[in-house]
Amino acid sequence: MKKYIGKRLFWALVALIGLSIFIFYFGRIIPGDPIRMMVSPQTPDHVVEELRESLALDQPVYTQYFYWMRNVFQGDLGFSVYSRRSVTADVQQYLPRSLELIAYAASVQIVGSFLLGIFAGSNIDKWQDHITRLFSYIGVSVPAFVFAIIFQLVFSQNLGWFPTSGSLSEGVATPSRVTGFIGLDALFSGEFFTIGNYIWHATLPAVALAIPGMEQVARMIRSGMITINQKDYISMARGYGLPERTVRFKYLLRPSIIPGVTVLGMQIAMMLGNAFLVELIFRWPGFSRFAINAMLRSDLNTIVATVMIVGIMFAIINIVVDTLVAYIDPRIRYSGS
């Protein structure tokens, strides 16, 4: 098992280095001069060139890459020509908010997809199954931002159950910064009202973000249960006189969820990218919104940092999912090492 995880860690590292080279190079060959974009059109040429030199953008790409790499290991992601401060500071400000939103959305997605999938899979071709199927088709075919708009209209504008936007109500102070994660910081300082207020604000965007993936995974769990239910070992388990609940929730469920777990991981990893429109609609001060704006302005260091963060997120979730699947399925555990 250790070897299995070690191997995956190694390949994740290789992939990340490859990704950094790729994105670094392509960021620099696309048209558009980042220096010209950051200064006014009247700026004299020699100032532009000085600026270019000071940011090392006059050097060959591989030299720039090594400079960048050296700085990354010192915790410096470079200077953002968009926000005009260090990318590290931007990331520290925006990323925790998005990660919190994603953690919330992921929890909703995990719980929701399992409940729905098992509910449908235990009642194949009955009304419960048909209802979940209908919801699934809607969930899979409608993108998250549409749910975001509908939720905002229905649950905050019309019903007034949730706030329309933002992450904390007016008058609720941001807790003193320890980790940058508002939820955690509030927990450390014991401000439970703030936590509640924060969760209340995050609910609509998190649910909107969770729905499409949740429905897809629920379908996979359902079809997994149907397929496994036809296996000989399930009818034999019934034949031995095991109670239906043991057959279903132990011997049937475990093999049924394996494909669902893999897809669930990918869905959660993709949320960072998918969150952009949802964050925009709910004016959630998150990373996706910041990153997309930076990209539209050819902010090289932010682009590289963003892509690397998404890459790292995928790598981590992949390893977690692989480990989970290996835990569920001993055949993988024993052949992988």
Next chain:
Amino acid sequence: MTKKVLEIKDLNVGYETYRGVTDVIYDLNMEVHKKEKIGIIGESGCGKTTTMKTINRILPNNAVIKDGEVNFNGNDVLKMKKKELMKLRRKNVSMIPQDPTASLNPLFKVKTQMKDILKYSKEHGEDIDYKEKSIELFESVALADPERVYESYPFQLSGGMRQRVCIAMSLATPKDLMIADEPTSNLDVTIQNQVLDLIGKILEERDLSAILVSQALGTVKKFVDKIYVIYAGTVIEIAETKQLFDNPIHPYTVGLLEATPKLTGGGFSAGIAGQTPDYIDPPSGCRFQPRCPHYSNECENEKPKMIKVEKDHYVACWRS
């Protein structure tokens, strides 16, 4: 006449498919008396497994039991409530599966599966030592290294060992009827005989009633008192083992026996031309009629009745 353990009366079972509901088991009748060993032969796809799965009701979801009775010790299994059915599965009927690899859950250790079977059989009391009991069962089926088997996942065992584990599981509680559904068809030829001998030994020692389903006629011959020949979901010939082999009457039985390769040579037999019917729209009258070399008009018009041709020998054919 000894007591009837199992009596299947006019059973009709089909499967829901996209093309409609099939008609697989067609007015099937069968009896198993106490301590009697029955063999069932017939080609694949003729409903042997479906019939066996009906006995303890472990048919797949899309199966439809249309009509008939399956009486076990006088109680109709098809009308049983959940509780009685559980009792039947735990105490009365045991099954040795066709494919031991597919019949053991790949994600759980043998010990987990064994433990649940012992636990829910409710035969051994609360304070039973699962490991001790399992190893005792493994030893009774001559499993080498029972301690290792107990701690293993099914995929860490060989095919023969898996089948022995399945047999041990089926013996976890004392049963009245043992159903062995082609227990050796998925095993290595070298292992087949060992497993058959084991099953034979168990049948002898425990005085069980048994149904042995097989396509390999030689294996059936050794163990059983009486043979049912099934074609397309219906019984076409019943006879004591020796009578059937000496004097087969139904054209299908004759073809089936001739199709068995013989050590004495003579090349391959021609087999029986044609295939088992399409169960959506099965042939009228005698279901074997489209493939029968002795076909005549009356075969198509009406299903032949079971006729006694000699003592303990019955045939459903218009020629007899």
